[in-house]
Amino acid sequence: MEIVFVEDDPLQAEWIQEQLQNKYPRATLRRIKTESEFRAKVETLAENPPDIVVMDVMLRWADPSPAMPHVPDDAKVGHHRAGLRCQRLLSSVPATSGIPILLYTVLEDDDLAAEIRDLPQNVVYARKESSPENLYRKIQTLTRQPPR
Amino acid sequence: MPPSISALAKLVQTALHQEDLSGLCEMLHEVTNLVRGHGCVLWQFDQHRATTSQGGHFFVVAQWFPKVSPYASHDLSVSSDVGKAVFTLAPVISASPLSENDHPFVVRDRLLSYCTVPLTFADAALGALSVYRNTPDPFEPAQIDQLLELASLTPELFQTIRDKLSYHLLKELNSILNDGDTGAGDNTAPEHLMETVTGRISAAFQCLETSIFLRNPYLPGELFQLMATTLENGHMKRQYRGDYDEGLTGWVLKRGQPVSIFDLSHFERDRDSIRREYPRLRWNDSAKVETAVRKHFGLQPHHTLPPMSFMAAPIIEHDEVLGVIRCCTATKGPAYFAERERDLLRLAADQIGQSWRGWLVRREMREENRSWRTLVNGISKANDLAEAEFDQDEPSENTVFGEVLKVIAAAIPETDTLDIRTMDPATEEYRLVVTHGTAWTQGPRQQVSQLRNSRLPMTDIDTLEVKAIREQCIVISSDESQLNVQRVLFPLTRHVALAPLRSKGRTTGLLEIRAEGSHGFPKYTEPMLQVVTQQLNLYQSLAEIVRRRRALERQQVMDLTKQTQIYQDLSHQLRSPIIQAYARIQSALRIDPIDDRLRLKLLKIRGLCGKAKRVTLGVKLFVDLASRQPINTASEVLRTEKLVPMLLEAASDHELMVEPERGLHFEVDRRSFDVLDRRMVRADFDLLEQAVNNLIDNAGKYSYSNTTVRIAGGVTGKDRFYVAVTNNGIPIRSDEIQKCVERGWRSQEAQAVTGEGSGIGLWLVDHIMRAQGGGLVINPYNQDGLIEMKLMFAVA
Numbered sequence: 001m002e003i004v005f006v007e008d009d010p011l012q013a014e015w016i017q018e019q020l021q022n023k024y025p026r027a028t029l030r031r032i033k034t035e036s037e038f039r040a041k042v043e044t045l046a047e048n049p050p051d052i053v054v055m056d057v058m059l060r061w062a063d064p065s066p067a068m069p070h071v072p073d074d075a076k077v078g079h080h081r082a083g084l085r086c087q088r089l090l091s092s093v094p095a096t097s098g099i100p101i102l103l104y105t106v107l108e109d110d111d112l113a114a115e116i117r118d119l120p121q122n123v124v125y126a127r128k129e130s131s132p133e134n135l136y137r138k139i140q141t142l143t144r145q146p147p148r
Numbered sequence: 149m150p151p152s153i154s155a156l157a158k159l160v161q162t163a164l165h166q167e168d169l170s171g172l173c174e175m176l177h178e179v180t181n182l183v184r185g186h187g188c189v190l191w192q193f194d195q196h197r198a199t200t201s202q203g204g205h206f207f208v209v210a211q212w213f214p215k216v217s218p219y220a221s222h223d224l225s226v227s228s229d230v231g232k233a234v235f236t237l238a239p240v241i242s243a244s245p246l247s248e249n250d251h252p253f254v255v256r257d258r259l260l261s262y263c264t265v266p267l268t269f270a271d272a273a274l275g276a277l278s279v280y281r282n283t284p285d286p287f288e289p290a291q292i293d294q295l296l297e298l299a300s301l302t303p304e305l306f307q308t309i310r311d312k313l314s315y316h317l318l319k320e321l322n323s324i325l326n327d328g329d330t331g332a333g334d335n336t337a338p339e340h341l342m343e344t345v346t347g348r349i350s351a352a353f354q355c356l357e358t359s360i361f362l363r364n365p366y367l368p369g370e371l372f373q374l375m376a377t378t379l380e381n382g383h384m385k386r387q388y389r390g391d392y393d394e395g396l397t398g399w400v401l402k403r404g405q406p407v408s409i410f411d412l413s414h415f416e417r418d419r420d421s422i423r424r425e426y427p428r429l430r431w432n433d434s435a436k437v438e439t440a441v442r443k444h445f446g447l448q449p450h451h452t453l454p455p456m457s458f459m460a461a462p463i464i465e466h467d468e469v470l471g472v473i474r475c476c477t478a479t480k481g482p483a484y485f486a487e488r489e490r491d492l493l494r495l496a497a498d499q500i501g502q503s504w505r506g507w508l509v510r511r512e513m514r515e516e517n518r519s520w521r522t523l524v525n526g527i528s529k530a531n532d533l534a535e536a537e538f539d540q541d542e543p544s545e546n547t548v549f550g551e552v553l554k555v556i557a558a559a560i561p562e563t564d565t566l567d568i569r570t571m572d573p574a575t576e577e578y579r580l581v582v583t584h585g586t587a588w589t590q591g592p593r594q595q596v597s598q599l600r601n602s603r604l605p606m607t608d609i610d611t612l613e614v615k616a617i618r619e620q621c622i623v624i625s626s627d628e629s630q631l632n633v634q635r636v637l638f639p640l641t642r643h644v645a646l647a648p649l650r651s652k653g654r655t656t657g658l659l660e661i662r663a664e665g666s667h668g669f670p671k672y673t674e675p676m677l678q679v680v681t682q683q684l685n686l687y688q689s690l691a692e693i694v695r696r697r698r699a700l701e702r703q704q705v706m707d708l709t710k711q712t713q714i715y716q717d718l719s720h721q722l723r724s725p726i727i728q729a730y731a732r733i734q735s736a737l738r739i740d741p742i743d744d745r746l747r748l749k750l751l752k753i754r755g756l757c758g759k760a761k762r763v764t765l766g767v768k769l770f771v772d773l774a775s776r777q778p779i780n781t782a783s784e785v786l787r788t789e790k791l792v793p794m795l796l797e798a799a800s801d802h803e804l805m806v807e808p809e810r811g812l813h814f815e816v817d818r819r820s821f822d823v824l825d826r827r828m829v830r831a832d833f834d835l836l837e838q839a840v841n842n843l844i845d846n847a848g849k850y851s852y853s854n855t856t857v858r859i860a861g862g863v864t865g866k867d868r869f870y871v872a873v874t875n876n877g878i879p880i881r882s883d884e885i886q887k888c889v890e891r892g893w894r895s896q897e898a899q900a901v902t903g904e905g906s907g908i909g910l911w912l913v914d915h916i917m918r919a920q921g922g923g924l925v926i927n928p929y930n931q932d933g934l935i936e937m938k939l940m941f942a943v944a
Contacts, residue, residue: 008903010807011752033807060903063810064850064877071900079903 001027001143004045005054005104006086008033012128016054016104019132023139035082036062036069039089046095051143053090054135057083057105057112084115091120100142102126104135155182155294156301163305167316169354169489170480171309176212179298183291185279186257187213189220190302190482191230191264193274194410206230207455209275210481213257220483230276233264239292240264243284263287267299270307271487277302307488314492317352321345321496325503338362338507342375342500346473349496350378353489355475356444357437361388361397362463362471362504366511369666372401372471381443383436390469392428397472399429400460404469408490412437412456412476441477455483461494465501473497516672519559523676526555527683534687538694545691546581549684553584556680560673562663565638568684570649570657577603578617578658585662587638599637616646617655622677623647626668640664647677649684656688708775715771723764730757748804755801758841765838769912779919781832786869786941788824790833792816795859795871798841802848802857810853814844817860824861829869829941835916836871836939839924842909843873843937849902850935851877870925870938880928880935888926889914913939 001024007013013031020029030050032038038059045053059082061075062068074085083103090096101123109116109125116125126138162178163171176188189211195204206228208220224230233240243261257280264278277299281287287295324344342360350358359377367373372388388394390401400407407426409415415422415431423429438453445454460474475485475493485493530551537547553566565585569578580600589596611633616623624645625631634641641662649657659681663669733754737747769779799814806812840859847857855876863869878897880888887893894907914924921942930936 011756011805056903058903061900063807064852064901066852068897068900071896075900076896078899082903 002030002048002050003027003052003054003139004030004032004050006032006038006059006083007054007056008059009056012056016135019135020054023132023136034062035059035075035079035086038086040069042089042093042096045090045099046093049096049099052100052102052139054102054104054139055083055087057081057103057107059083059086081115084112087123091123098122100124102135102138102142104128104138156297158182159298159301160305163308166309166312168313168352168480169309169478169482172210172306173212173481175302175305176210179277179295179302180212180279182298183263183279183287183295184281184285186259186282187211187216187280189278189280191224191234191276191278192269193226193231193234206234206276208481208483210483212481213280216257229262230264230278233276234266234274237266239266239296241287241292243286258282260284261286263292263295265292265296265299267303269303275303310488310492313352314488314495317348317492318495318499320348321499324348325499338504339375341503345496345500346376346378349473349475349493353475353485353493354478354480355485356441356477356479357384357435358473358475359384359397360463360471360473360500361401362500363469365508365667375471379435379437379440381436381440383434385434388472392430395430395432395434396458396460397474399426400462400472400474401469404462404464406461406490406494407459408485408487409458410455410484412458413453437476444477444479457484459485459490459493461490461497463497463501463504465505470501470504473500512670515561516670519561519670519672519676523555523559523679526558527552527680530555530683530687534690538690541698543691543694543698545684545687548687548691550582550584552680552684552687553582556659556661556676557584560661560669560676562643562665562667562669563661564664565641565662566660568649568657568659570688571655572603575603578613579603581657587640602637612644612646613658613660616648617658620648620650620655622674622681624669624673634662638662638664642666643668645669645673645677647681649681649688651685651689651692657684659684712771712775715767719764719768719771723761723768726757726760726764730754730761733757751800752804754797755805758798758801759805759845762838762841762845765834766842766908766912769838769915770908773912773915779835779915781835781919783830783832783920786824786829786831786833786836788821791824791836791861791871792818792821794833794837795821795840798837798844799857799859802841802844806848810851811855812848812851812853813856814848815856815858817858821861823863823869827863827867827869831920831922831941835920839913839916839939840871840873842913843939846909846937847873847875847877847935849905850898851875864940866943868922868943869941872936872938874930874932874934874936876934880926882928885926885928889924910937913937917941 003020003024005013005016005020007016013033017029017031020027032041058079060079061071061082075082083105087101087103090099090101097120099122103112103116103123103125105112105125106128108127112125119125122142124138124142126134159175159178159182163175165171166174172190176190180186180188190209191206192209193204193206204226206224206226208222211220226235229240229242241261241263259280259282261284262278262280264276267275267277269275277295279295324341342362346358346360357377357379359379360375361372362375363370364373367387369389372390374384374386377384385394385397388397388401391398392402394401396407396409407429409422409431410418412431412433437456441447441453441456442449442451447453454477456477458474458476460472462469463471463473473493473496478485530548533551534548537543549568553568556566557563565583565587567583567588568581570581571577572579580602583600588599591599612623612625612630613633622645624643626643628642631641631644634644641664643663645661647659648655649659659677661669733750736742737750737754772779795816799816803812803814844857844859851857857873857875860872860874861869862872878895878901880895884895888910891911892907894902910924910926917923917939922940925938925940927936927938
């Protein structure tokens with residue numbers, strides 16, 4: 001099993017990685033840190049689709065750098081819905097549109113009510129909680145992978 | 149040249165040199181010389197004013213004698229030698245002794261003979277020319293022939309003098325009045341212009357008195373006002389109503405017809421014949437002209453008065469009598485105003501009429517312009533007042549309405565009492581809200597109070613108010629039968645104007661203005677009221693909008709207060725457990741020995757708790773500042789042993805919070821804080837911790853990989869302590885320095901590298917530092933090329 005998780009916060013990423021490794025020790029975990037990195041890797045994801053993408057919603061565009069990737073117009077609105085932009089991009093590419101996506105965020109579902117109302121069947125919302133159970137349950141639903 | 153031709157040429161030459169009517173006397177002088185006479189008299193036959201039973205008489209048109217008064221008041225009968233010459237159409241020569249009855253001046257000048265020849269005046273009147281000698285020389289036949297020729301030419305030449313005079317006078321009046329029309333008249337009082345005119349006419353007709361009366365619509369009662377007179381005795385009446393009982397001037401004004409009196413000194417004698425021509429004409433010499441004439445000619449009461457010829461012409465423009473011009477008593481010969489002079493006076497009157505009409509029109513335009521300017525300036529002031537009023541918590545349009553009433557009173561002439569009523573939606577009655585004018589305050593207190601509390605019901609009574617309200621139109625009336633309602637409150641009301649106020653197609657109020665004067669409102673009252681009511685409608689609507697907005701604001705303030713309380717409560721609830729957790733982690737970290745992995749985990753948790761603690765304090769400060777509450781501070785002396793550990797912990801925690809592969813390091817220059825040991829610096833430690841962590845947090849977010857965030861203390865040249873955080877990362881342009889401390893602002897680049905935050909960090913830091921008397925200094929490029937943020941502290 002291969003899980004790609006998109007998370008810009010290092011401590012959050014560390015925690016998710018630990019929980020996923022605990023639950024799916026044989027799974028291959030790949031982290032994407034920023035929106036720009038995700039966009040750059042869509043082609044790779046198309047060539048080698050993961051079993052699931054765990055996607056944070058609030059993401060920065062890039063790490064600070066003198067040679068920072070150019071910010072396209074649609075990303076200039078800010079980080080607040082960056083994960084949803086990534087999800088829509090993935091869903092719009094035929095080769096990746098079938099990849100299950102778990103929108104994993106601290107935002108409440110009513111904060112995202114408008115955005116998650118008409119999600120494709122393979123895209124599911126889950127709220128980040130202190131317990132990983134919700135994360136596991138949603139991954140299981142989306143991948144039909146029985147936990148170890 | 150034969151002597152007769154030569155004589156004629158001389159007479160013509162003399163006539164052509166004359167500039168005024170007295171030139172006739174100069175011509176008689178010339179005739180006297182040409183026939184070697186001592187003096188000369190020009191007679192005219194008047195068949196209407198018979199002084200004897202014989203019917204008709206001869207009067208002296210003009211005469212010339214050396215050193216003798218220019219006038220002659222005596223006349224001759226038809227049976228005199230003059231009459232003989234006129235009616236036989238042949239010269240009459242007479243030698244001594246001459247009849248004293250026929251010629252009263254005979255004795256005076258010791259005259260011995262005369263020759264009278266007949267002549268005919270230009271208007272076909274019969275006349276004669278008499279030349280007298282005080283020598284016994286008989287009149288030779290050649291001299292008689294010459295006199296006949298000179299006499300036949302005299303009326304024509306006199307006519308030429310009159311024509312010349314007419315042309316010059318009309319031309320000159322045109323120039324004087326045109327100057328008045330085009331400029332000077334607008335700035336100069338019309339009295340001055342008319343003074344020039346009377347002076348010129350008086351000079352042309354050589355008369356003692358010339359006066360002009362004009363109707364002035366700006367005077368009460370629209371009386372005819374004396375504009376100018378050449379009569380200097382001060383007895384000329386100042387104003388006329390224009391009625392028969394006001395004498396000659398009143399008659400002309402009343403009838404709009406000219407009057408010509410042959411000789412006022414014989415008014416009583418000629419009264420019947422005068423009244424046949426001018427019915428109901430009276431003369432009582434109210435101006436004391438007779439006295440003025442005696443004074444002018446130096447006559448004692450027993451002396452016979454000179455002829456007091458009088459003529460007056462109405463000043464008419466578009467069939468309306470605007471005034472009168474009158475002339476009385478020629479001071480030089482000819483002594484009587486002839487038809488030709490009366491015609492000329494009427495032409496002059498026409499010119500004056502046109503000029504006066506023009507002046508009135510211009511005056512009216514000036515008045516209207518002044519009124520509009522007053523209105524515009526007044527409305528502008530009312531707007532200022534409205535602006536101030538609408539800033540109040542409970543604005544009322546009535547304050548502005550009161551000001552507008554004052555403006556209307558100043559802008560529309562004649563306005564005496566004004567008020568505005570607004571409709572009470574409950575009863576649909578119109579209630580008085582503002583008033584202006586002394587009539588509102590005059591009278592007993594109870595009556596005034598009753599007046600003010602009066603309500604206007606919308607009944608079916610057909611009043612002007614009801615009409616204005618129902619038909620939503622401006623009503624202006626001077627019809628007495630319609631003013632009954634107004635006269636109940638204000639008995640002297642003669643004119644009323646009503647203008648409805650409207651909002652959303654409904655009548656919401658009524659503006660009413662009243663006038664007591666005779667003139668009534670000017671014609672621009674209606675457009676002016678349209679402008680005013682539009683303005684009043686606007687004030688009313690704005691006041692309503694502002695009142696609604698104020699109510700909403702009050703509601704919002706209440707909502708915000710509740711919201712603030714909720715935020716504060718949540719923050720409190722959140723902060724307490726976080727601080728507890730933080731304290732317990734600190735306690736756990738002090739356990740010795742401690743597993744390295746556990747220690748690392750605890751440190752990371754401490755970092756998270758620290759962040760949560762800052763966020764909750766940030767929320768509290770944000771709410772306080774958003775609801776305009778000041779940041780409360782509790783300052784203490786800043787000590788190195790407390791400050792440096794806090795900074796070290798902040799640096800350590802932030803380093804753990806960033807991506808390890810970014811290679812970002814956080815360093816505290818401990819030694820740099822030694823400056824604190826020698827200075828007394830006060831600060832609120834919690835707020836300082838918040839501020840410095842915000843700066844370190846920002847530095848962590850925006851720094852490039854493999855760089856160092858440095859935290860150091862220092863003092864400025866002015867000995868102010870600061871804590872500086874320097875980093876190498878996303879640059880700040882100089883034009884962005886000010887924006888950095890604006891709430892919610894982040895540069896495009898900064899926004900791209902953060903996955904959290906709203907751009908309030910530096911805004912909060914700025915407020916925190918200012919609340920402590922310090923400040924935040926942003927240096928986008930310090931001496932090492934790094935970005936530097938300094939927390940400046942006040943000098944203790």
